[in-house]
Amino acid sequence: MANVPQDKRILSIQSHVVAGYVGNKAASFPLQLLGWEVDAALTVSFSNHTVRITGYGRWGGSKFDAAHLEDVFSALDANGLLRQSHVLTGYVPGADALKVVVRAVDRLRAVNPKLVYVLDPVMGDDGRIYVSESVIPIYKALLPRATCATPNYFEAELLTDVKILDASSLKAALKTFHERYRLPNIVISAVSLPTAELEALGFSLADGSSTIPAGTNRMLVCSGSTIVSAPGDPIESVAFGVAFPELAEHYEGVGDVFSSLVAGRFPCYSDPAFAAHPVSPLAHTVELAIASLQGILARTRAHALSLANNRPEMIVPREGESADERVRRLRTVELRLVQSHQEILNPTVQYRAVRFDS
Amino acid sequence: MANVPQDKRILSIQSHVVAGYVGNKAASFPLQLLGWEVDAALTVSFSNHTVRITGYGRWGGSKFDAAHLEDVFSALDANGLLRQSHVLTGYVPGADALKVVVRAVDRLRAVNPKLVYVLDPVMGDDGRIYVSESVIPIYKALLPRATCATPNYFEAELLTDVKILDASSLKAALKTFHERYRLPNIVISAVSLPTAELEALGFSLADGSSTIPAGTNRMLVCSGSTIVSAPGDPIESVAFGVAFPELAEHYEGVGDVFSSLVAGRFPCYSDPAFAAHPVSPLAHTVELAIASLQGILARTRAHALSLANNRPEMIVPREGESADERVRRLRTVELRLVQSHQEILNPTVQYRAVRFDS
Numbered sequence: 001m002a003n004v005p006q007d008k009r010i011l012s013i014q015s016h017v018v019a020g021y022v023g024n025k026a027a028s029f030p031l032q033l034l035g036w037e038v039d040a041a042l043t044v045s046f047s048n049h050t051v052r053i054t055g056y057g058r059w060g061g062s063k064f065d066a067a068h069l070e071d072v073f074s075a076l077d078a079n080g081l082l083r084q085s086h087v088l089t090g091y092v093p094g095a096d097a098l099k100v101v102v103r104a105v106d107r108l109r110a111v112n113p114k115l116v117y118v119l120d121p122v123m124g125d126d127g128r129i130y131v132s133e134s135v136i137p138i139y140k141a142l143l144p145r146a147t148c149a150t151p152n153y154f155e156a157e158l159l160t161d162v163k164i165l166d167a168s169s170l171k172a173a174l175k176t177f178h179e180r181y182r183l184p185n186i187v188i189s190a191v192s193l194p195t196a197e198l199e200a201l202g203f204s205l206a207d208g209s210s211t212i213p214a215g216t217n218r219m220l221v222c223s224g225s226t227i228v229s230a231p232g233d234p235i236e237s238v239a240f241g242v243a244f245p246e247l248a249e250h251y252e253g254v255g256d257v258f259s260s261l262v263a264g265r266f267p268c269y270s271d272p273a274f275a276a277h278p279v280s281p282l283a284h285t286v287e288l289a290i291a292s293l294q295g296i297l298a299r300t301r302a303h304a305l306s307l308a309n310n311r312p313e314m315i316v317p318r319e320g321e322s323a324d325e326r327v328r329r330l331r332t333v334e335l336r337l338v339q340s341h342q343e344i345l346n347p348t349v350q351y352r353a354v355r356f357d358s
Numbered sequence: 359m360a361n362v363p364q365d366k367r368i369l370s371i372q373s374h375v376v377a378g379y380v381g382n383k384a385a386s387f388p389l390q391l392l393g394w395e396v397d398a399a400l401t402v403s404f405s406n407h408t409v410r411i412t413g414y415g416r417w418g419g420s421k422f423d424a425a426h427l428e429d430v431f432s433a434l435d436a437n438g439l440l441r442q443s444h445v446l447t448g449y450v451p452g453a454d455a456l457k458v459v460v461r462a463v464d465r466l467r468a469v470n471p472k473l474v475y476v477l478d479p480v481m482g483d484d485g486r487i488y489v490s491e492s493v494i495p496i497y498k499a500l501l502p503r504a505t506c507a508t509p510n511y512f513e514a515e516l517l518t519d520v521k522i523l524d525a526s527s528l529k530a531a532l533k534t535f536h537e538r539y540r541l542p543n544i545v546i547s548a549v550s551l552p553t554a555e556l557e558a559l560g561f562s563l564a565d566g567s568s569t570i571p572a573g574t575n576r577m578l579v580c581s582g583s584t585i586v587s588a589p590g591d592p593i594e595s596v597a598f599g600v601a602f603p604e605l606a607e608h609y610e611g612v613g614d615v616f617s618s619l620v621a622g623r624f625p626c627y628s629d630p631a632f633a634a635h636p637v638s639p640l641a642h643t644v645e646l647a648i649a650s651l652q653g654i655l656a657r658t659r660a661h662a663l664s665l666a667n668n669r670p671e672m673i674v675p676r677e678g679e680s681a682d683e684r685v686r687r688l689r690t691v692e693l694r695l696v697q698s699h700q701e702i703l704n705p706t707v708q709y710r711a712v713r714f715d716s
Contacts, residue, residue: 016374018430019397019439029390032696039377042403045422047433060433061426064403068420072376075405075418079685081377327437338390 007085009037010263011108013101014090014256016042018061021335022049022253023091027260029337030292030344034264039084041072043092049252057323066096073104083111088263089142090256091122095134102138105145116266119146120259121155129158140181148185148266148282149177150259156188164191167200171356174225174239184227185267185282189258190220192246202354203243217246222290223356226282239356240283242290247297249304249315251333254293261289261344283353290351295343300336307332365443367395368621369466371459372448372614374400376419379693380407380611381449385618387695388650388702392622397442399430401450407610414685424454431462441469446621447500448614449480453492460496463503474624477504478617479513487516498539506543506624506640507535508617514546522549525558529714532583532597542585543625543640547616548578550604560712561601575604580648581714584640597714598641600648605655607662607673609691612651619647619702641711648709653701658694665690 010031015023024040031038046061076082087108092098109115121139124130136158143149143159153164160176162169170191177186193201198219212219225239265288267274267281274281301315308314315333317326368389373381382398389396404419434440445466450456467473479497482488494516501507501517511522518534520527528549535544551559556577570577583597623646625632625639632639659673666672673691675684 011376016398016400018369018399019434019437025398029387032387033391035696037696040374040383041376042374042400045400045403045426045430047430048437048439058433058436060429060431062429068403071418071420072403072405073418075416076377078416079377079406079414080689081406331438338393338395 008035009039009084010086010088011039011041011082011084011104012088012090012260012263013041013043013092013104014088015044015046016040017046017048019048019334020252020330021337022256026253026256026335026337027088027090027263030257030260031264033341033344036086036264039076039081041069043069043097057326063093064097066094066100069097069100069104073100073107077107082108084108084115085112086116086118086263086266088118088120088259090120090259091131092135094132095138098135098138098142102142102145105142109145115147116263117146117148118259118263118266119143119149120255121149121151121159122255123155123158125152125154125255127154143177143181143183146181146183148187148262149183150187150189150255150262152189152255153191164188166193166197170201170221170223170241171239171358174223175235175237178225178227178235178237185224187222187224187262187282187286189255190222190246192218192220195219198243201241201356203241213245217248219243220246222286224280224282224286226280237358238280239358240279240286240353241356242283242286242351242353244290244294244351247301248312249301249333250317251297251300251335252330253335254297257296257335257337258289258293261292262286265289277353279353279355283355287349287351287353288347291347291349292340292344294350295347296335296337296340299340299343300333303336303339304332366393367397367442368444368446369397369399369440369442369462370446370448370618370621371399371401371450371462372446373402373404374398375404375406377406377692378610378688379695380614384611384614384693384695385446385448385621388615388618389622391699391702394444394622397434397439399427401427401455414688415681421451422455424452424458427455427458427462431458431465435465440466442466442473443470444474444476444621444624446476446478446617448478448617449489450493452490453496456493456496456500460500460503463500467503474505474621475503476617476621476624477501477507478613479507479509479517480613481513481516483510483512483613485512501535501539501541504539504541506545506620507541508545508547508613508620510547510613511549522546524551524555528559528579528581528599529597529716532581533593533595536583536585536593536595543582545580545582545620545640545644547613548580548604550576550578553577556601559599559714561599571603575606577601578604580644582638582640582644584638595716596638597716598637598644598711599714600641600644600709600711602648602652602709605659606670607659607691608675609655609658609693610688611693612655615654615693615695616647616651619650620644623647635711637711637713641713645707645709645711646705649705649707650698650702652708653705654693654695654698657698657701658691661694661697662690
């Protein structure tokens with residue numbers, strides 16, 4: 001009955017949408033299916049995902065302000081309900097709200113010094129920022145508090161000032177997270193690199209890991225790195241990548257499912273499957289997360305095609321698409337998350353981690 | 359790709375809490391596990407459940423006003439996202455917000471004339487109303503729109519003006535829902551009756567269904583009824599009850615899990631398991647819902663006892679309990695929902711429906 005931190009209880013601070021899967025709607029079900037108590041704190045309450053370029057474009061609802069979040073966290077604290085073992089933060093649209101999140105993380109760690117914090121610094125994608133730019137310095141202040149961060153390549157560039165163009169700049173970006181922020185674990189969710197650069201990273205034509213399969217766009221690399229040196233010593237790290245094919249369609253919420261799977265399968269060093277992995281425990285986490293996502297996406301794509309009478313061109317964004325056409329396509333490609341028990345619980349690992357040279 | 363209603367897509371309009379399981383937090387996971395796409399529209403966003411007498415007593419967050427809900431439903435409609443096969447409504451704290459829900463239900467039925475609407479008229483319990491009394495006439499206007507309602511005994515009394523004291527008044531209350539509101543299906547979640555009245559309903563000492571098992575408070579009866587006559591004919595109905603033992607502890611959110619299970623397992627007349635049930639398809643639904651809940655509660659109780667060093671008195675509300683003691687107990691008895699895959703997916707039916715004489 002003591003007020004001790006609970007195993008497998010995660011505070012997930014993200015958006016809510018009524019329909020579709022982004023933010024907490026994308027994160028909660030996979031985590032719950034994996035056995036986590038998910039305490040879902042909401043940063044917005046919208047009808048659907050809102051991203052202007054790739055999303056529905058029209059939506060209803062509202063953002064929560066900093067005062068609302070402060071009120072919610074204070075009440076949780078008063079009730080002894082801020083004692084999670086893990087915290088995951090995602091889309092927080094404004095600087096004031098993000099400052100409240102910083103204080104909540106500090107309070108969680110005061111209650112539980114072993115807190116695992118997975119930070120998804122949701123700021124933008126493909127060269128475009130979709131939050132207030134004033135959050136960037138706050139994310140830089142948050143990173144030293146995190147156990148692991150899961151930026152996409154664009155967010156990684158914003159946070160490291162490294163432009164990720166090739167094998168060496170990718171490795172430099174990973175190292176920068178360790179050196180600049182003392183971040184013990186970093187995962188950059190997906191980077192597109194030329195085939196020669198994939199081979200420079202250790203992916204090979206021989207095993208197919210640098211070859212683009214038919215029907216897919218290109219190979220993406222999900223990369224990660226863990227500090228392995230003792231605190232105070234010069235930083236040494238083990239970096240790796242998992243190469244996987246990108247589908248031609250655009251699916252919303254993939255990054256949010258990915259960060260939830262990284263959090264939900266974050267290395268448990270007492271679990272032999274993690275400890276015995278030939279590259280690193282984090283590489284095992286990432287292999288499982290990528291495998292689950294690939295399974296969810298395969299199921300989603302098959303369902304979308306069945307709705308579209310097996311016409312692949314109907315589920316791909318196209319130039320000149322009208323608002324109604326776009327909305328219809330988006331409904332068709334919403335993630336098939338609740339149908340993917342097996343893919344979430346027992347994913348088939350097809351893409352293996354390759355250790356990077358330092 | 360047409361804008362047609364989707365099978366197994368439910369709009370669930372209820373509260374949200376960060377920690378613990380009431381409202382949509384209680385409803386979403388069971389429904390998702392059963393394969394439903396759950397579009398969760400939120401009526402409040404609170405830190406935790408709030409009921410003053412039985413709940414945490416302190417909380418943070420806020421209610422959504424009617425304008426927010428209207429904005430959310432309008433946007434869903436504009437995006438073709440109001441095309442659910444089912445709708446479930448629960449806690450809606452104010453009359454203005456409930457009026458918006460009425461319009462949303464009408465819109466859903468206009469899009470999908472076969473809409474199944476499960477209405478949980480959340481107003482109060484054990485003689486105490488915890489919403490604005492102005493919602494009562496609106497629930498009375500909503501009932502004729504519903505396919506099934508799931509009031510507790512107190513809400514059933516408020517809506518029928520029948521005081522449920524014995525076998526005959528329970529049957530009269532069920533009939534009143536059919537006659538006054540033309541409601542095709544009614545489930546009254548739990549009524550406590552003297553043993554003689556249980557036997558008058560058809561429960562017997564011989565099969566143990568009127569005997570109170572050791573370690574439990576009393577037998578409760580979950581009752582239901584379905585209209586079986588053709589529209590226009592004098593109303594004929596088939597009523598039944600399932601008797602089950604009430605645990606000594608108080609668990610919050612049980613009613614919300616129950617209504618979600620009734621909605622999630624609502625009679626599918628094309629499914630032989632429902633059509634072949636010896637009492638009625640609705641009786642099969644209720645047997646399964648009660649069985650899942652009993653399983654979840656058994657798991658929850660065992661976990662609570664393990665946290666309380668196997669001292670049963672520590673998990674029961676007691677006279678003179680301090681605010682801190684109450685909060686500690688409440689944390690201990692939060693439902694073990696995400697651990698209950700088997701209980702939700704494949705419940706073991708222990709308590710069978712008994713058909714009531716008319």
